[in-house]
Amino acid sequence: MSSATLERSIGGENTRLIILISCVATIGGFLFGFDSGVINGTVDGLKAAFGSDAAVTGFNVASMLLGCAVGAWFAGTLADRYGRRTMMLWAAVFFIVSAWGSGIATSSMEFVVYRIIGGFAVGAASVMSPAYIAEVAPARYRGRLATVQQIAIISGLFAAFLSNYLLAKVATSSLAPLWLGYEAWRWMFWIELAPAALFLIALCFIPESPRYLVARGLRERAGTVLARLYGTDQGARKLVEIEASLAEDHHRPRLSDLLSKSTGKIRPIVWVGVGLATFQQLVGINVVFYYGAVLWQAVGFSEQDALLINVLSGALSIGACIVTVLLIDKVGRKPLLWVGSAGMAVSLALVAFAFANGSLDAAGKLQLSGNMGVLALVAANVYVIFFNVSWGPVMWVMLGEMFPNQIRGSGLAVAGLAQWGSNFLITWTFPMLLAGIGLAAAYGLYAAAALISVFFVLKFVHETKGRELEQMEG
Template sequence: MRQGATSSYAGFIALISGVATIGGFLFGFDSGVINGTVEGLAQAFHTTSAGTGFNVASVLLGSAVGAFAAGSLADVYGRRSILIISAVMFFFSAIGAGAATGSAMFVAARLLGGFAVGAASVLSPAYVAEVTPAATRGKLSTLQQIMINVGLLGSFISNALLAHFAGSATHPLWGGLEAWRWMFWMQTIPSAVFFFALLTIPESPRYLVARGRRDEAHAVLDKIMDDAEAKQKIGEIEASLNRDHKPSLADLKDPATGRIRKVVWAGVGIAAFQQLVGINVIFYYGSVLWQSIGYTEAASLGFNILTGVLAVISCLISSNLVDRVGRKPLLLVGSAGMAVTLVIVAIALSTGTTDAGNKLTLAYTPGMIAVVSVYVYSIFFNLSWGPVVWVMLGEMFPNQVRGSALAVSGLSQWVANFAITMTFPILLASIGLVGAYAVYAFFAAVSIPFVAKLVQETKGVELEAMQG
């Protein structure tokens, strides 16, 4: 898929890429919706802080399984088919979470949704990478993070409005049911849109060639590039497949050394670091965080909306940089910026005092320094690690190992996400916000030498030319 795509081809590519990344919107909405429901869950299910933490984090266990299984399932049944199944799971997970009468039912619903989130997190960027030209692949692949942030913003706005109309997330709204339940049910709308939109887009041409459906692949490629390029691209894909064998986890090892391939370690590492820097603490526990420094529930939900707006703007800027300056420079700048801002947040928070319930109180000046620094940290993340990791995971692996490498990288990302989300309430109760932010600053700093040493630039490289 070369640079010669005309504007008509580009329009079709943008359309199918946009549909695929609705999965990113649902990923973001599902991640953000929990933010406004934490108090409601604790009251409804009578859970401790650890129990509430597990209810919140349970979706991530399903996500780890979904991310690990999605690559292999997509190699057998197709990228589009697994995304369609994910859309159905999103829908029923939203219904079940909102209707839950206890932790067991809630966790089951969230595990189902988690599988969908995990699958969409690896397959949406992989699909986009497989249907876009190398010259614009980075820009179009950043749609995944943009849509994740739009989904987060959508959930923040939805939560704020529902809580406003009800008076609180724990107060009854329509049908006498608490507002937090309706926060989950709102997700059924984009889930249905995702399902029907997926029915209008084609399967990945690389998957079709791999399954011997050459004519179908040619028909798809004819909509993406001119006929001569389509024929050449099919030849390149077939040549790549002929050099390889049936994909398996064993392909993760370099046949010459018997060791795990360097590119796999790079994928696993960047996937994990994206979470270890603590970004999802802000999204999952944002309202708790803001209230802990003295803001009301209504004000904290407003801060969440501002966070979402800044994240979307930052991703839009990144989308215009990633194919110009490259992936690796953005990661390095982002790591440095996050490390510095997280240290500033920790220092500002260290000036506060805590009461018997471990609630932090800050003076106005250090409180505003902490708030502004968190926003700047979020901007650095969404200029770099947010979108760029999804771009690289979709494109950095050779064809032979793509499914397996996506599986282990996705698993790494969601295990790290679960660990960060599950441990935050524990850190809050033990070493406090200062200690928690210091931990995230440490991981941001460590990611700098990791990227410098292990991550290879992929800007402008065709997928068939990726090396392992």
């Protein structure tokens, strides 16, 4: 250790180390995004390889989300027993297994099994990465570091969209053979092996969450980690604060802590977490992420143009998240949420309007006029921007920090289950909505959900900006 590093660890906060280990945790977010987005370019390949209809294709795409719900639930609860870092290590292993297996699958059943394994990893990473960051970062820039998680998610989506586009372009289509005689859509999954291996290796070099260590009674180890992060003096003070926040409940965290001692009912903070998690999906964002190629082809774009539009959406999303990094610790979480909800409601309504003014060709395919096509494309990307300035990053930031120390793992488990359950519902039903009521009506439903979320935020969500985790109340 250099003399400068030694002096910093004794006398004050080691900001560089905090940022470094937070960035390692966000690799889980990158894989979350990549694994979620890679399916976007493989839908045609799945249909051709497995001969699936709309309902089966929808289940093939959405199957990962069942694993996500299970992964979020068990990662949240098991993290209180085995640690945040341990759960992320298991997630890395599952990412590797899923990436290989999804590409090599020869049947829908085999593919679904591997995608569910990937879902375990995504679900675990989705709740553990923001929880870990929240538990190691100081309050004054915790929001910014936690927002980097969303940038990582969107970067993963962007990387998946870009690699899908390039692989399909090299092979001439996602269905054409690429290298070693395997179709391009299979290689789209195998690209994920590289970042998954990096995540596994990097996790071996970061410490466990100090708040978890205190909750497990490992006071000496927690003190060592806190001293590395904040310096000897500040680390000792932080250790006392964490112990004080847990003093009222001497038992180890458990699921029953979500119930109020006075009423026996579920704590209100849990319902707010469930509401945040659910509304993030009811606005239909993952229809854009998972079915973007299908959606744009449905309104007349070619496969190459549709994949390129996905790349554009991914780039805009990253830019929007960078704006959030600059704003979240200044203006707070709540204003970003309700402004984002209002913006999504308007832009989704415009998308629905554009689709409603399209016409069907002889093959029954929706065609948009030049003006309506431009309106749909612009409004859809404005919607993506509003989502990634607000609900995309802010929901995960709030879930990572809003629960008191005693119930953080259990609260994340319940909220994560709700988030991925609603994600599955939206993703599975979209192909059926597309074939049934059409794009305009489907987007009208998402617009209505965005409008309702404005009132939910204004009435039920409380600001967490600048508050220490030990100050959170349930």
